[in-house]
Amino acid sequence: MQTQLADFIKDTPAGKEADAILRTCVHCGFCTATCPTYQLLGDELDGPRGRIYLIKQVLEGGPVTERTRLHLDRCLTCRSCETTCPSGVKYHRLLDIGRQVVEERVPRGGLEALTRLALREVLPRPWLFNPAVAVGKVLKPFLPSVLGDKIPAAAGGPAKPRPTAVRQRKVLALAGCVQPGLAPNINAAAARVLDRLGIQMIEEQKAGCCGALRFHLNAQEAALDDMRRNIDAWWPHVEAGAEAILMTASGCGAHVKEYGHLLQDDPAYAAKAARIAELTKDAAELVLAQKEALLPLLAHQPAAGRKVAFHSPCTLQHGQGIRGVVEELLAAAGFTLTPVADSHLCCGSAGTYSILQPELSKQLRDNKLSALGAGLPEVIATANIGCLTHLQSGGAPRGTPSAVPVRHWVELLEEQLPQT
Structure with missing residues (x-):
């Protein structure tokens, strides 16, 4: 061109x-x-x-x-x-x-501008977001559906205890903005899986939003500051030998893997950003690399024949180019994977898209739920908190008698490990 x-x-x-x-x-x-x-x-x-x-x-x-x-x-x-x-x-x-x-x-005005401002300022700050969710659960029956649908019951339940053992192998993990408030057990489950594989998972409290949310809402300078803050928070752990930066939300992973490119013109951060991007791994990548140690631990019998439909988030399959990895891990745990038509298509969550473009988002969600429900799974698994809550808000897929629970795949995997 x-x-x-x-x-x-x-x-x-x-x-x-x-x-x-x-x-x-x-x-x-x-x-x-x-x-x-x-x-x-x-x-x-x-x-x-x-x-x-x-x-x-x-x-x-x-x-x-x-x-x-x-x-x-x-x-x-x-x-x-x-x-x-x-x-x-x-x-x-x-x-x-x-x-x-x-x-x-063409600057925005009125309610549109205020909505985007609120999303940029509230979602990346757990100290604002978590109380808002708590209030939202109380007021959910009175909220517009575009907001009420985004306030689920605790996805996957409350967080189970995290392991306390100190391991020689260590990885950093990003807690994320909204995930701790919406689905607190996801990172806890990841920590338990890794502990069984001899790896300690650490969350650095000084890290925060990965920057994707502000970046895609056209507050790019603020997003770059979010990235720099995370690099500063993680860098001492990197120097101390942390072997990876773990992402349990594929949306965050896709963005952090671009830190090197996005900060390449910043002389103070370019080299560090490139190293952070290099170390960043989706949880599926890291767990699959430990498959030899994982297989003997998996208790196949409880999951034998249990049908699961996997929704691969766009940020996993397109953004990070990771395909078939979660499916391999679930199959190794004894689950039966049901076919999903048009699995390459988006579910309509897409960060804040489900709030800003609700009509299109709901059409995509309903289409995705139909595809996921066609094989009559007992559970739907995914790898991103946005997809999880969005699919969960859709109720029962067409053709199924009731809503199918939506879980993060790492929680399903962890439940197949022998309890200690």
Whole structure:
């Protein structure tokens, strides 16, 4: 694709990156076949190729309207198009750059601006978010469905005790923003699994939000500050020999793995950010690497024949390129995996998308639940807190008599280990 970027951006780092990405696109349109919003809306401008044209127009100095912003807002950033693209177009980075420019040219106002401000300021801060969830559970019957649906009962129940043994092998883990308040047992289960494998899991309290939430809400400078804070918090542990930075939320993992790229122009943090990105592992990657030690521990009988449908989050399969790993671990634990049609498609959670684009999000959720429920599973497993709570809010999948519980896969795996 030929480009003529406007003077305001062409010589900036963002402009140079955008120009390189645009030039890799060959207009083939393969991306539209796997784009969830294009499938729902049938509009070229609500597919990756159309959005690329819109961003190109903006960066070349063309007109920017609220309609332009709407088409970019509707993108889930699921990155399914990147998995499909034969040319390796880094669409998500182009989208980040384009959205920021559009946001500056067509600022939001009123309730829309306040909603995004609240999401940026409340969700990344557990000391604000957790009390809000507690109040929300009380007021849930009176809240609009777009908010009430996001307040589940404790997903997976309260946190079970964490191991106290000190191990020679240590990994860091990110607690996350909303996960401790919504599903506190996920990291506790991961800690118990790793403890049985001879690895101690540590959460550094000075770390906080990974930065993805603010970054994708166009508060990119604040997001970079979130990243720098985490690097500062983790670095002493890295120097002390922590062998990995563990992510139990695939959305966080996809973002932290990009720290090196996002901070490459920061001379004080570039090298450290690259090292942090290199050390970051999804929980599935780390556990699979210990499979030889894990297999003798698995108690197959309780799960024998128990049917589970696995929803692979976009941030796992497209963002991190991890496919089949969780399924392998669940199968090793004795679960029977049911087939899931169109497993590459997004469930509609996509960070704050389910709040900001509720109608499209619900359509995608209902479609996903139908696909997951087709094999009549006893439980649905996933790898990201956003997907978990979003699917849980959908109730019973079509064709099933009742709602199917949604759990994090590491909790299911941990329950198959002999109790000590």
